[in-house]
Amino acid sequence: MTSDTSAHQQSIPSARLSYSDFEIAIKAFLHQTRHHIPWNYVEYSPRRGQPLQGYLTLTKLVHSHHTISGAHSTTINTQAIGAPTIDPADQLLLDELAEQLTDIPDGDDYEDEENGPVTQQSKDTTLDYLSVNYHIVFSPSYQVPVLYFNAYRPDGAAISLEELYEFLVPEEWRGAIRNAGLNGGISQQDHPVLNTPYFYMHPCETVPLMETILQSNSSPTSVGDGPSYLERYVVTWLSLTGQAIGVSVPTNMVAANTY
Amino acid sequence: MPPQPAQGRTPAAASSTSTSANSTSTTSAPHNPIAKVIWEGSIPIQFSWDKAEAAAVGSSAVESFFYEAQRCSYLSLLTSHVRKHFVDMALHFIGDDAEVWYDYEGTPLKWHYPIGLLYDIHGLQASSGRGMNGSLLPWKVTVHFQNFPGDKLIKSQAVDSCQDFFMSMIKEADYLRNGSTKKVMNMSKSDQTQLWDGLSSNNYDRFWGMNYKLMQNDGVMARNLPIRIYLPESCPVIQEPVSPIDDREQPKTLRQILNASLPDLFPLVETGPPVAAAMIHGVIPSLDTSAIWASQNMSYPDNFLHLVIIIK
Numbered sequence: 001m002t003s004d005t006s007a008h009q010q011s012i013p014s015a016r017l018s019y020s021d022f023e024i025a026i027k028a029f030l031h032q033t034r035h036h037i038p039w040n041y042v043e044y045s046p047r048r049g050q051p052l053q054g055y056l057t058l059t060k061l062v063h064s065h066h067t068i069s070g071a072h073s074t075t076i077n078t079q080a081i082g083a084p085t086i087d088p089a090d091q092l093l094l095d096e097l098a099e100q101l102t103d104i105p106d107g108d109d110y111e112d113e114e115n116g117p118v119t120q121q122s123k124d125t126t127l128d129y130l131s132v133n134y135h136i137v138f139s140p141s142y143q144v145p146v147l148y149f150n151a152y153r154p155d156g157a158a159i160s161l162e163e164l165y166e167f168l169v170p171e172e173w174r175g176a177i178r179n180a181g182l183n184g185g186i187s188q189q190d191h192p193v194l195n196t197p198y199f200y201m202h203p204c205e206t207v208p209l210m211e212t213i214l215q216s217n218s219s220p221t222s223v224g225d226g227p228s229y230l231e232r233y234v235v236t237w238l239s240l241t242g243q244a245i246g247v248s249v250p251t252n253m254v255a256a257n258t259y
Numbered sequence: 260m261p262p263q264p265a266q267g268r269t270p271a272a273a274s275s276t277s278t279s280a281n282s283t284s285t286t287s288a289p290h291n292p293i294a295k296v297i298w299e300g301s302i303p304i305q306f307s308w309d310k311a312e313a314a315a316v317g318s319s320a321v322e323s324f325f326y327e328a329q330r331c332s333y334l335s336l337l338t339s340h341v342r343k344h345f346v347d348m349a350l351h352f353i354g355d356d357a358e359v360w361y362d363y364e365g366t367p368l369k370w371h372y373p374i375g376l377l378y379d380i381h382g383l384q385a386s387s388g389r390g391m392n393g394s395l396l397p398w399k400v401t402v403h404f405q406n407f408p409g410d411k412l413i414k415s416q417a418v419d420s421c422q423d424f425f426m427s428m429i430k431e432a433d434y435l436r437n438g439s440t441k442k443v444m445n446m447s448k449s450d451q452t453q454l455w456d457g458l459s460s461n462n463y464d465r466f467w468g469m470n471y472k473l474m475q476n477d478g479v480m481a482r483n484l485p486i487r488i489y490l491p492e493s494c495p496v497i498q499e500p501v502s503p504i505d506d507r508e509q510p511k512t513l514r515q516i517l518n519a520s521l522p523d524l525f526p527l528v529e530t531g532p533p534v535a536a537a538m539i540h541g542v543i544p545s546l547d548t549s550a551i552w553a554s555q556n557m558s559y560p561d562n563f564l565h566l567v568i569i570i571k
Contacts, residue, residue, distance in 0.1 A: 047494055049523055140499045141431050158409055187427065188413045190369070193495050197413040204430060204440045 013229040015210035016143040019053065021230055026056050026136060026145070028227065029234035036250045039136075044193055055193060056136040061129055062151070062246050064167045129154055130167055134247050136234065137192055142203040144210070145234060147241060148191055149199050161188065164199060164245075173244045180205070186245070201241055210237060288467030293556045297540050298463045300330040302378050303397040306341050306361075312405055318349035325397065329461055330375025330540060331560050334361055334368060335421035336459055341402055354404045360412055362401045367411045371424040373559045379538050379567040380489055387569050388491050422455050425561055429454065429473070432485035432562035435500065436476050443473070458560045466560060473562060474555045480504065484554045485563045488520060488537075491570060497521075503551040513537060513553060514546035517566070524568065538567040 017025065030039055043052045135148040151159045151168055159167060164186065165174050177185035180202065191198040213236055214229060239249040288294075306324040313321050324344040326337060338359045346352055361368040363381045372380075382395045407414065415421065426443075433443040443451070450469055457466025481503055488497035497520050505511050517525035517537060524535035525546070536543045539557050550564075558564045 044495075047490065047497070047521070141435055143500070160414060187423065189371075189424070189427075190413070190496075192498075195493060195495060196411060197409065202427075204434060207439075 013214045015207045015214055017138070017145075017230075017233070018143070019138055019140070021233075022138040022145060023054060025230045025233040026054065028231035029136075029238075030056065032227075032231075032235060033249070053138070055138065058134045058247065060132050060134065060247065062132050062168065064130055130159065132168070132246060134242075135191070135198070136238070139192070139203050142206065144203050144206040145237060146203045146206075147201045147238070147245070147247070149245060149247075150197075151199075161186065161199065168246045169244055177244055201245070206237065206241075209240065213240070288464045289471055291467070291556065294467060295463060297557060298329075298331060298467075300375060300540055301327050302330060302374060304328050304374075305397040305399050306344075306402050307399065308345050309401050309403045312403060313349070316349055316352050318352070321345060321348045324402075328374050330373065330378070331458065332374055332461070333372075333421050333425075334370045334374060334377070335415060335418055338418075342404075345402065345404075352404075356418075357415060358404055358407055360403050360407055360415075362403065363398070367408050368400065369412060370415050370421065371413060373561070373565070375540055376489075376559065376565045376567070379541055379565075383538065383541065384489070384491055384567050384569055387571075418459070422459075425455060425458070426451065428561035428563060433473065435483040435485045436481035437479070438482055442476075454560070470560065470562070474558070481551070481554075484516075484550055485558070486516065486550075486554070486566065487563050488517070488566045488568060490521075490568050501550070503554070510549045510551050512546060513544065513548050513550050513566075516550045517546070521568070524570070532571070534571055536569045536571065538569050539564065543569070 027041070030041055033039055037058065039056045039058045041054050042057050043054045046053055130151045130153065132149055132151045136145050137148055138144075139146045151164060153159060165178065169177060169186075185202050186199055187202065188197050188199050190196065210233070235249055238247065242248055304326050306326065308318075308321050310319075313319060324341055326340065328337060338356050342354045342356055342359055346354055360370070363377075364385075366381060368377050368381065378395075378398055382398055386392075386395060413420070413424075430440045430443050433440050436442075453465055453469045456462070457464075457469065483500040484503050486498070486501050490497070499520060501511075501516050501519070503511060505515065514525055514527065518527050521535070525537075537546070539553070544553065544557070554564045
């Protein structure tokens, strides 16, 4: 059935969203992050005579320690909010995502990496600042938010998919994301609103992932107090998927929203 | 293997009634004259090298390359032939398939759209918008080997990227029909490959032998139909979940589907001459056509029904 019939029943949270669910979810997220991260709400007219729709954008400078030696040392710092630290609760969520992203049940890549995506400094690095545009756009096909992004060098040149894995994706994540799905977890396609090339995280595993989270976190009766599942949706989703490409949610917000 | 140089139609396609020698598939394509005719649709294309680029390597008068291209194919699948033609014409020039791109009247052509869709959008839709009726054939496409417009076109790794993109469309179509991509993901690697190989080698039986399973969806009614609608002048592509049946469980018509997204252009009851039409594969079907029938029989190989809107 389409989301229109199921999504408004608060007692049975659906991982699939209608556009109006999505709008509620991103506006709640915008409100929750207003003191932490400068996301913008962009409105556009899908076509003449139709109601306006919206998506979220964020432009961020990412300070990437690109290694020459290729050793274990990709670091991502956020100019706007400072380097995020990963607490054990988040690490559990991240590990869960990693399992969702890999088709191989045994996450060997992750067990070998005791530290997870914690940054490590290397002496042998060149500095590179990337300006990254992140967009959270609704996918009518998959009925979930999709993260689109492009990254630019200081001279304005857009970086390629290979460079993106190298500069933006923490080394610990690369294998899992490259091997996800048929073609890897990140591809390029036309931005659904702008109709120009953007990278995006494949959304086809988002529903199973969010169903797992929603089932484990929400008790059907707890509607009255605290944020609804729609209001938690984007924080939860982004805390799982954004980390892999350099956009994060402040740790305290994840804790507050996912209990 | 890519199509034969300078001849999009291979002899194998013309003699498909006899058992095809290279058909190793256990499933052959079911008899479907509509799908067959669509598969065989083609467009003559005249590829000309961008004048400035040609002059820069000292080749000012290079002959065009003519090719009868399958509507269902992709420019990426022609690139190696196109490049070879111009490399043979110009000494000391090599070129790189991944750097090749195409434009029509200055608009870069998306290599991840089927050729027939590109022609319908940039040729027929655009010329009808300007009130022109003359023939556009052969379709005059300009070839570039430099200055890839990365801000307008997805960076291609030639044929591999095209295959990846094609498979992601197949997956998305599966997701729309079934709410998951299990049907495609559970296909064996060789079955997945058969789809692309059938398309890229212009082997109708090989492609449809496998695609038939996806299109029929094991007899299960699709939740939503994979449909994309293209308005003129680079409006965002319309892609909304479209149930194939209405409230009374009757199959929806194309008119009902178009009316849901574009009520002004496609009223349920016409009160005057129609103001718009929907084109598929260069033809304008009746709007009373069942949408699920159109989806199963008139979709492009990527499993999407691509509807190009012509404003009258």
